Amino acid sequence: MISPEWEWWQDGVIYHVYLRSFADGNGDGLGDLPGLIARLDYLNGTPDSLGVDAIWISPCFPSPDRDYGYDVSDYTAIDPRYGSLDDFDRLIAEAHRRGIRVLLDLVYNHTSDQHPWFVDARTSRTSPHRDWYVWRDGRPGGGPPNNWQSVFGGKAWEWDPATGQYYYHMFLREQPDLNWHNPEVRRALLEATRFWLERGVDGFRLDVFNAWYEHADYPDNPTKLGLRGFDRQHHIYDVDQPEMHPALAELRGLLDLYPQRASVGEIFIADPVRAASYCGDRGLHMVFNFEFTHRRWDPRAFGAAIERADRSLAADGWPCYVLSNHDLPRHVTRYGGRHPHEVARVAAALLLTQRGTPFVYYGEEIGLPDVPLRRDQIVDPPGRRYWPIYKGRDPNRGPMPWGSGRNADFTSGSPWLPLRRDFGTLNVDAQRRDPRSAWSFYRDLLRLRRVTPALRRGEFQRLSRPSRDGLAYVRIAPGGQALVALNFRAAPVRLEFEHPIEPSDWSLGLAAQPERAAALTPDAIALGAFQAVVFIRSG
Ligand code: TEU
Numbered sequence: 401m402i403s404p405e406w407e408w409w410q411d412g413v414i415y416h417v418y419l420r421s422f423a424d425g426n427g428d429g430l431g432d433l434p435g436l437i438a439r440l441d442y443l444n445g446t447p448d449s450l451g452v453d454a455i456w457i458s459p460c461f462p463s464p465d466r467d468y469g470y471d472v473s474d475y476t477a478i479d480p481r482y483g484s485l486d487d488f489d490r491l492i493a494e495a496h497r498r499g500i501r502v503l504l505d506l507v508y509n510h511t512s513d514q515h516p517w518f519v520d521a522r523t524s525r526t527s528p529h530r531d532w533y534v535w536r537d538g539r540p541g542g543g544p545p546n547n548w549q550s551v552f553g554g555k556a557w558e559w560d561p562a563t564g565q566y567y568y569h570m571f572l573r574e575q576p577d578l579n580w581h582n583p584e585v586r587r588a589l590l591e592a593t594r595f596w597l598e599r600g601v602d603g604f605r606l607d608v609f610n611a612w613y614e615h616a617d618y619p620d621n622p623t624k625l626g627l628r629g630f631d632r633q634h635h636i637y638d639v640d641q642p643e644m645h646p647a648l649a650e651l652r653g654l655l656d657l658y659p660q661r662a663s664v665g666e667i668f669i670a671d672p673v674r675a676a677s678y679c680g681d682r683g684l685h686m687v688f689n690f691e692f693t694h695r696r697w698d699p700r701a702f703g704a705a706i707e708r709a710d711r712s713l714a715a716d717g718w719p720c721y722v723l724s725n726h727d728l729p730r731h732v733t734r735y736g737g738r739h740p741h742e743v744a745r746v747a748a749a750l751l752l753t754q755r756g757t758p759f760v761y762y763g764e765e766i767g768l769p770d771v772p773l774r775r776d777q778i779v780d781p782p783g784r785r786y787w788p789i790y791k792g793r794d795p796n797r798g799p800m801p802w803g804s805g806r807n808a809d810f811t812s813g814s815p816w817l818p819l820r821r822d823f824g825t826l827n828v829d830a831q832r833r834d835p836r837s838a839w840s841f842y843r844d845l846l847r848l849r850r851v852t853p854a855l856r857r858g859e860f861q862r863l864s865r866p867s868r869d870g871l872a873y874v875r876i877a878p879g880g881q882a883l884v885a886l887n888f889r890a891a892p893v894r895l896e897f898e899h900p901i902e903p904s905d906w907s908l909g910l911a912a913q914p915e916r917a918a919a920l921t922p923d924a925i926a927l928g929a930f931q932a933v934v935f936i937r938s939g
Contacts, residue, residue, distance in 0.1 A: 401861065408662070409664075410857075411453070411577060413452045415456070416762060417455045417457045417762055418458045418761075420458070421800060423802070427811060427812040427813040428481065428811075429813040430481055431810075432452055433478065439757050440498055443498070448832070450842060456505065456759070459505045460479060461479055462474040462480075470507050471507075471511070471513075471575045472512055486912060492507050509607060512574060522560055524563060524564075527804065532584065532865065534563045534579050534614060535567050545619045546619065549632075550569060550570060550571060550629050551570055552782045556568055577611075580612045581643070586647065601661075602660065603661045604663035605663075605664050606666060608666055609667070610639050610640050613840070614638050615641055616636065619766065628655050628786075635669055639668055649682040652684070662685045664684065665687045670689070674722050675687040679717035689720055690841065691709060692750075693723065697888060698868060699886065706873075716721075716755065722751075722758075723759070723761070726793060726796065731747055733769045733770040742930035743766070744838040746888060749934065750886055755858060757862050760842070766837070768824065768901065772820075773818065777794070777817075780794045780797075798818070799817060801823035801826060809829075854882040854911070858874075858882060861874050861875075863883065870886050871895070872895045881937050882935065886927075891932070894925070896923060896924045897924055900923050903920040909935060914935070918933040
């Protein structure tokens with residue numbers, strides 16, 4: 401059960417810093433910790449800040465970067481390209497001074513093949529770390545132990561000629577899976593977690609946590625139709641094994657030794673009901689709800705997703721919402737069409753007025769779309785493998801355009817990924833000066849959310865009848881209510897209500913399109929093109 405006192409991770413908004421692309425402090429073209437520290441005022445702590453409550457930093461640990469930080473070679477150090485442990489301590493102190501909590505990204509399903517544990521494991525079948533990874537003999541007639549596939553393409557088993565066995569890797573062959581059945585592995589990972597807790601981090605995002613365990617007998621997965629090898633299987637033996645629950649309880653026990661720590665799990669192959677099973681006092685604080693990321697730009701789909709999340713999590717979970725992250729095309733690119741700026745604002749209102757913790761992906765606050773890239777500019781392994789069917793994740797990981805200076809003021813060197821060509825006009829500085837920008841709307845929404853308990857905690861109740869044009873709902877808290885109405889379309893709409901309201905009770909809190917209609921009547925609201933409004937009422 402959620403404790404009766406509200407925790408920061410329920411009330412707050414978490415900003416996802418993809419570190420490599422956020423701000424470069426030393427001119428090597430890669431974002432880093434000093435660069436992030438220099439931009440903390442942007443995030444919170446001054447009257448002109450965006451106003452977020454926490455940051456989640458993508459992996460900042462030493463890594464050979466086969467999967468850009470998601471292949472870790474040392475869990476208790478900072479990659480020198482991102483800074484030092486001193487920089488990290490400074491980040492925590494400076495962030496806390498501004499009211500920003502810091503979450504780290506723990507990649508515990510696999511290590512890098514350069515991690516000393518794996519380097520040792522592959523020296524011989526009897527090496528001390530051999531059993532820290534998943535080694536199997538081939539099938540009697542030859543070939544890999546079972547039919548499992550790698551997410552990034554090809555088989556999930558790699559033959560190791562030196563020791564004559566296969567090892568398992570759910571992702572790249574340079575990302576061997578850890579053997580969670582081995583108690584020494586669990587202990588080592590808990591120790592790494594403790595290391596960061598002791599340094600003052602406020603919590604963690606757990607990478608593909610529900611893939612930590614594999615079935616101990618390694619049976620074949622049943623097959624089905626699908627595009628890629630990985631999609632042609634029912635993942636019943638390589639994810640969601642029952643051992644996950646005690647493992648999470650153990651991790652939670654450690655987190656609870658420290659006050660106000662939080663965890664959010666990245667669930668793999670999402671399903672809200674299964675996700676809910678991992679939440680609660682003996683599990684994770686939150687599990688990512690990716691429902692918004694695979695919806696069409698259709699209010700009926702989003703309305704259903706919200707109701708589903710609420711329903712499945714009612715008792716012992718707290719919802720969270722995300723529109724974009726480092727693995728997916730940015731939502732302005734997915735939905736924006738010919739109206740990216742308008743859609744950015746409607747989407748922001750949708751994300752930031754839910755009952756549940758919103759995650760904001762860096763750049764979305766300026767309505768940043770993906771960066772169009774050519775084949776020769778792609779560095780992400782699945783993009784290189786599947787181009788042009790799948791272009792990988794580089795386009796949605798572009799450097800943050802801070803200003804109109806050289807390299808958009810992201811770096812004084814040469815950025816690791818290309819910038820968008822339009823950074824001269826589409827950048828943070830320009831949007832902060834413009835009261836009509838996506839940035840100003842995000843900041844205003846975040847402020848309104850902060851001072852309106854109903855927006856953070858109120859129950860969700862759909863107000864409008866199902867419509868392909870828009871969505872209206874109320875958020876109902878003991879001392880006040882909020883009414884949110886969104887027009888998803890480029891034409892005016894009228895949204896009919898399921899039950900009548902008293903229009904005079906409500907006062908306008910915020911409008912995405914101040915000069916366009918937002919007229920409340922007892923049984924409907926009329927909204928101008930791409931209008932998004934929040935009305936407030938007390939009592
Ligand atoms: O992602 C897991 C995951 O679901 C993605 O790999 C997704 O399938 C992929 O992006 C589609 O191409 C996590 C991290 O978020 C991702 O960045 C890592 O690459 C991956 O784990 C391996 O650590």
